[in-house]
Amino acid sequence: MIAADRGIAGAVRVSRGGPRRRHVLGTALAAAVVVLLTGCADGSLSSGGSEHGVSHRGPAPTARSYEDGVETWDLTVPPSVEAFGIDTDVPEGARTRVGAYGSEAAGGRPVRFLLPGGEEVRVRATQVVFDALDNAQEMKNASGEVILPKGRLFHLRVNTVPVAGAKAGVDGYRDVLRQLDLPDTSVGELEEEIASADSVDPVDASQRVGVEAGVPKTGGLDFGPSTSFRPNDDPLLFTLRLNAAWDPESN
Numbered sequence: 001m002i003a004a005d006r007g008i009a010g011a012v013r014v015s016r017g018g019p020r021r022r023h024v025l026g027t028a029l030a031a032a033v034v035v036l037l038t039g040c041a042d043g044s045l046s047s048g049g050s051e052h053g054v055s056h057r058g059p060a061p062t063a064r065s066y067e068d069g070v071e072t073w074d075l076t077v078p079p080s081v082e083a084f085g086i087d088t089d090v091p092e093g094a095r096t097r098v099g100a101y102g103s104e105a106a107g108g109r110p111v112r113f114l115l116p117g118g119e120e121v122r123v124r125a126t127q128v129v130f131d132a133l134d135n136a137q138e139m140k141n142a143s144g145e146v147i148l149p150k151g152r153l154f155h156l157r158v159n160t161v162p163v164a165g166a167k168a169g170v171d172g173y174r175d176v177l178r179q180l181d182l183p184d185t186s187v188g189e190l191e192e193e194i195a196s197a198d199s200v201d202p203v204d205a206s207q208r209v210g211v212e213a214g215v216p217k218t219g220g221l222d223f224g225p226s227t228s229f230r231p232n233d234d235p236l237l238f239t240l241r242l243n244a245a246w247d248p249e250s251n
Contacts, residue, residue: 053104061085061099071101071111073128075221079154079246084130095135101128108161113242116219121179123242127159135248151248158242166194169238173227176240177213180225186211190227197231205232208239220247 052066063074063083077083086099103109103126111125132154139148163172174187190211200209210228223244229236 053109054101055104056085056099056101058085058087058089058099067112069110070122071109071125071128072114073111074114075156075223075244076114076116076219079132079249081132084132084154084156086130086132095133097132099130102126111158113158113223115180115215115223116221117215119180119215121176121225121242123158123160123176123240125158125160127157129157129159131155149248153248154246156242156244160240160242162237162239164235164237166191166236169227169229169236169240170194172238172240173211173225176225176242180213180215182213182215186213194229194236197229197236200231202232206230212243221245 052069052071054071059082061073061082061084063077064085065072065074081088081097081099084099085101086097088097090097108124108126110122111128112120112122114120132152134152135148135150138146138150141147160172163169170187170190173190174184177184177187193209193211197205208228208230210226212224212226214222214224221244223242225240225242227238227240229238
């Protein structure tokens with residue numbers, strides 16, 4: 001079972017006092033948490049390795065290739081279980097199917113993602129996790145906002161190698177924004193979060209805080225990076241993630 005800490009659950013907070021931006025985490029991670037907590041097939045990421053140092057359980061994904069040793073995912077193709085190598089051998093009645101790619105080496109591996117708008121981003125990833133969730137009816141929160149649409153929903157979460165220290169955390173996040181040609185406004189928000197880390201109430205200091213951004217939605221795909229840390233970590237340990245959600249397809 002993939003660990004799902006409290007920072008994953010769509011609750012990566014933007015800086016205190018800063019505007020809440022449109023982002024991919026709301027729908028993608030709300031559904032991803034359901035997936036990771038209830039739909040991980042047999043609970044294992046993989047069952048076997050490969051010559052590229054990546055373990056995976058399920059069919060070979062058609063959207064993945066290797067270019068000069070770099071694992072490359074073409075996210076410009078229509079989402080499907082075949083494209084993402086999602087395992088469909090799940091118990092009868094299961095709504096969630098998962099295709100997870102874990103690094104066999106502790107330091108992860110270089111992974112590149114090609115996006116519909118022409119952008120691309122490269123990170124050093126430890127896990128690349130796709131899921132397909134068949135949702136019979138939409139789900140709303142208390143305010144009536146749809147948090148989980150009806151239909152077949154594809155999501156992606158990419159975990160990268162954590163880095164220690166404020167400079168490394170900021171530099172890593174800024175680099176991903178640069179690759180995606182995104183403004184660095186949220187870098188300032190991240191620096192404010194870091195500066196205020198020592199003043200966080202000890203009761204809240206173990207909760208992850210951070211920032212996120214998103215590229216313009218293209219081809220039905222929401223995509224964006226986020227980074228977060230726990231204020232009580234010493235040194236601060238930053239977790240950079242890429243998150244994606246596709247528009248729902250009819251079942």
